[in-house]
Amino acid sequence: MSRPALDRRAARAYLRGMTDDFETLDALGLLCPLPVLKARKRLKSMAPGAVLRLLADDPAAVVDVPHFCAEAGHALIGQDEAPDHQIYLIRKAD
Numbered sequence: 001m002s003r004p005a006l007d008r009r010a011a012r013a014y015l016r017g018m019t020d021d022f023e024t025l026d027a028l029g030l031l032c033p034l035p036v037l038k039a040r041k042r043l044k045s046m047a048p049g050a051v052l053r054l055l056a057d058d059p060a061a062v063v064d065v066p067h068f069c070a071e072a073g074h075a076l077i078g079q080d081e082a083p084d085h086q087i088y089l090i091r092k093a094d
Contacts, residue, residue: 022050022089030058049092065086
């Protein structure tokens with residue numbers, strides 16, 4: 001099954017349009033595998049279809065987060081770069 005390409009403009013627009021429609025997980029300063037493990041734990045407590053905004057500065061997260069989403073069935077709906085970290089938008093599987 002092919003996944004749609006991530007669109008950074010769409011992710012930015014999505015974030016601008018949101019107020020409290022997502023939870024944020026700050027994984028800054030954590031190294032592999034902790035950002036993904038913490039995201040997995042947080043997503044378990046969230047409702048299906050809810051969105052998690054994950055902040056990470058681990059260089060391995062660029063590979064780990066998309067792989068985690070694909071394996072767990074969650075949708076990586078956005079990915080963006082800030083000056084010192086990455087931002088991932090993950091929609092929990094139904």
